[in-house]
Amino acid sequence: MIKKIISGLCFFIIAISPSLADSAPITDKEIKEIEQFFNSYINSANTYKNNFIDHYSKDAVIERVVIKPDGTKQTVSIPMKRYIKELKLGRKTAKLIRYKNFYTNKKYEKIGANEYKITSMRIPFKDKKGLNAEFKVIKTPNGYKISEEKMETNVQRFLSEK
16 A cells, blocks of 8 residues: 555656746746836837847737626637737827836746746826736747737727637
C-alpha cells in the first residue's frame, strides 16, 4: 500500500512539474523588460507611429468585449488582417482629434517560459472611467510581441461588422 501511495505521489509530481516550471515568478528584470515593451506599445499607439503593428505577432488574436447598453457583454474576435486595415484607416482621423488611450493599474505576470500577461485599466479618449484590457506577450527572437489582445469597449459597431 505504501509503495502505491509513493508511486502515486511521484507520478503526480512528475505530471505537474512542467506546469510549475512555467509559472515561475516573474523577475524584476522581466518586469522591467515587459514594462518597457508595453510603454513602447502605448507610445507608438498614442503617437500614431508606423511601427505600431510591429508590436504584434503575425497571428495575434484580437478580441473586443463589447459592453452592451443593458450591461451584458459579448466577445467579438477580429482577424489580424482586418485589425491592421482598420488601424491604418482610422489613424488619420484619430491623429486629427488627438485620440489617446491611457493605461492605469498595470500588472505584469509570467504565465509560461516565455509568456507574460499584462492586465490594466484602459481609459479611452475623453472617457471618465476605465475599461479592462489584457495582453498576452511572448518573447521571440525579434523581441517581445503581443500574441493576444482583449479589451472591453462600448463601441457597438463591433457586434455587426464582419
